[in-house]
Amino acid sequence: MSSETETLPYSVLADIYDQVMSDVDYETWADYLDEIILTHHPNALSLLELACGTGNIALTLEELDQYNIKATDLSESMIRVAKTKGVQISSAVDFQVMDFLEPDIHESFDVIYMTFDSLNYLHKEQEILRLHDNAKRLLNRDGIFIYDFTTPRNSRKAIQFLNYENRTLENGIRFSRNSTYDAKLRVHSNEFLIEKESTFNRTEIYREVHLQKIYTLGQITEMIRKTEFTILDAYNSFTLEPATDLSLRVTMVLQ
Ligand SMILES: C[S@@+](CC[C@H](N)C(=O)[O-])C[C@H]1O[C@@H](n2cnc3c(N)ncnc32)[C@H](O)[C@@H]1O
Incomplete structure (x- = not known):
């Protein structure tokens, strides 16, 4: 039956998420983020991750021993899995359930980052603008906001x-x-x-x-123009080369 x-x-995917994503190289992804941070904000210490899922990027970045990391996600189940993994390795990453459209934290950070198409979960321009407003409020002076999105x-x-x-x-x-x-x-x-x-x-x-x-580089660029952010770079996939209309994934770096 x-x-x-x-x-x-x-909610249910959380328990098998890491197995389903077993071909995703989170270590390389975390190294790539670290490279971007070192390029644009070499003195950064405090990081806030949005939509952290089961914590793979935060837990890998923590291994570098350079950053204090708070990692957040809307899904209670994803955060439960992330916390369990954190406890197993005595991690100091502070995992918290949080909707990035309604952030309820009262600290500010040097870097806010968000990976793996999480922006693509926003279907309305207004939500994307709200996300940027929230990030702006949570960033220290000279702080940077890094996120990726996938293209058509x-x-x-x-x-x-x-x-x-x-x-x-x-x-x-x-x-x-x-x-x-x-x-x-x-x-x-x-x-x-x-x-x-x-x-x-x-x-x-x-x-x-x-x-x-799914958004084009042009659409996202146009939306960012309506925010208080300036685009420092828009990178092609996992490189430090400029994104183009042919990019499959774009990583934005904003200040
Ligand atoms: C494709 S997963 C990426 C997870 C993680 N960043 C990774 O690289 O494995 C998208 C994540 O976005 C989260 N998410 C979607 N909407 C959200 C929101 N409004 N606030 C916070 N997290 C959200 C989901 O719960 C999910 O964990």
Whole structure:
């Protein structure tokens, strides 16, 4: 017997997120962020991560022994997983549940960063402007705001290999991901079906749908013009080369 339950994004996925993302090289990603910080704000000490997920970037950056890090995410489940991992390695990263559209912290930071398409979870320009306003308020003088986003070209390419994935993970949980891209609306959808055995031989199927709005470099640049930030750099993928209209992922560095 099985039943299907619709759940909030990242609520059930949280427990298998690290396995699903096992091909993501978080160490290289954290090194890349460190390189950007050293380039633009070499004296930075305090970091705030937005949308930190299960804490992979924060926990890797902490290994450099250079930064005090607070890492936040909207999802209680993702933060629960991050905290568990932190405790296992006696980490000092301060993990906290927080909506980056309604931040409830009263400190300021040298660097605010956000990785892995988290900006693409915002579907309205007003939300993107609000995120920038919030970051501005939480930054110290000369502080920098770093985030990446993926582009329409990336979505078109990604669905060629992500469009259907079906695996059984190490802990016996089965999951599938069905990815589609509406090029007209520029909305990328990832549907996750996560199958778990529960009591009395029942199988629970949890369904999470993640909808991401996909932006061009021009659109994001235009929105930033409406904020109090200046663009220091817009980088192509994981390089320090300038982003172009052909970039699959763009990393923005704002001050
Ligand atoms: C693709 S995951 C990236 C997680 C992490 N940055 C990583 O690299 O693994 C997107 C994350 O954005 C978070 N998120 C989405 N909307 C948010 C919001 N309004 N405030 C805070 N976090 C949010 C989700 O909970 C999720 O953990």
